[in-house]
Amino acid sequence: MNRKMKKGICMMLMAVIMMTAAVPLAGAKPSALSLLKVCKVTVDKQVLFLREDDSSRQATITLACDQSKVKYSDIAIVSFDGNQVTAKADSDGRVITVTAQNGGAGYILLSHQNYVKLKIRFRVFGTFDQERPEQRVKPEMSNKDKxxxxxxxxxxxxxxxxxxxxxxxxxxxxxxxxxxxxxxxxxxxxxxxxxxxxxxxxxxxxxxxxxxxxxxxxxxxxxxxxxxxxxxxxxxxxxxxxxxxxxxxxxxxxxxxxxxxxxxxxxxxxxxxxxxxxxxxxxxxxx
Missing domain, CATH: 1.20.120 (Four Helix Bundle (Hemerythrin (Met), subunit A))
Known part of the structure; x- marks a missing residue:
């Protein structure tokens, strides 16, 4: 594959990523005591890139919660894995900005004392052409835990x-x-x-x-x-x-x-x- 064709494929891939609609977490099957029961959680993307444009290095998690059951201030970001990503909530606690730091698989945890912690995974690559779809695979909660x-x-x-x-x-x-x-x-x-x-x-x-x-x-x-x-x-x-x-x-x-x-x-x-x-x-x- 010549350099020009390879660059064209990378540009097409970037366009697809930028145009992908935000993924609502409510589409998953929530547990009986899931934050997803009381909050609509939306992540705009879960694959990030270190050495591309600014928008490809960051993802946004947006929360829309039933405030009679959950206050945004009571939802904590409690853990990171291997420092692949860092996360920071805005002043209202409704929008969390996730930033890529190192290549690999990382996650953040959203925690509330009355609900099961919610893990949101991210995969960080160096550049667009390093991405491998099979590396996005994640385990599901076991039936025993459910x-x-x-x-x-x-x-x-x-x-x-x-x-x-x-x-x-x-x-x-x-x-x-x-x-x-x-x-x-x-x-x-x-x-x-x-x-x-x-x-x-x-x-x-x-x-x-x-x-x-x-x-x-x-x-x-x-x-x-x-x-x-x-x-x-x-x-x-x-x-x-x-x-x-x-x-x-x-x-x-x-x-x-x-x-x-x-x-x-x-x-x-x-x-x-x-x-x-x-x-x-x-x-x-x-x-």
Missing amino acids: VFIAEYRPFFNQLKDADQYKKKSFDTFNNMDLVVSRDNMKQVSAVIKNTILPAQTQYLYKIKQVKPKSPELLLARNYYLQSAQNRYDGLKLMVQAFAGKELNMKLSNQASEKVLLGNQYENKAVEAIYKVGAKFALMIEEY
Whole structure:
């Protein structure tokens, strides 16, 4: 190919790039907690060139968000990869200018505390004739992560719905006179049977209805289920222990063991929830 023809092809390629319409990110399939659900995000181009004209070195990301849900000032640019590109938002936070710095694949992250981080990739070449379309390929979010994101908010909503019954059970139990004597044994038994046990029964039922498919959420749910079941069994044993004229120490000890085991599973559930929250905080959605 002679020099004149090669230059002509490069000029045609440049014209195509300059004339390409802005790409709306809303065309992608957003996750359940995606910024794309509340913001229309538009990128004018994702392929940049270091040693061509000024416009080929920069890209523009434009945000149009539902401000009742997201404020522009709360969207942060949190990370760059290898310094291939840098980014700076304007004073309103609606327009972000991305500038090529070094050749290679880079990205920026848009972050908001209530949504999955959004990764916008860029590919930087030296000149127009160095571009290779196959180098633009990017991985997609795994199906496992998509399930996790889709179930994240419903999972915590279901836990919140169940917690009202656990709280009633706990509050009543903690307010009881735990020094059981012959004089108050029947009274304690009645409170457990008529107030605490029904609340715990409802809590156990609600937890059984939580059926996530995501392994991380399922692990936390199973710990909560074990906790609820053991506490329920312990409370039933307490009622039996206080049913006679004398305290049945054997049943009372078994009841205490069940309740303590329930507490141990509750601690494991809380640890699992922390890990769930940590994973969500690190989630990144690809474009």
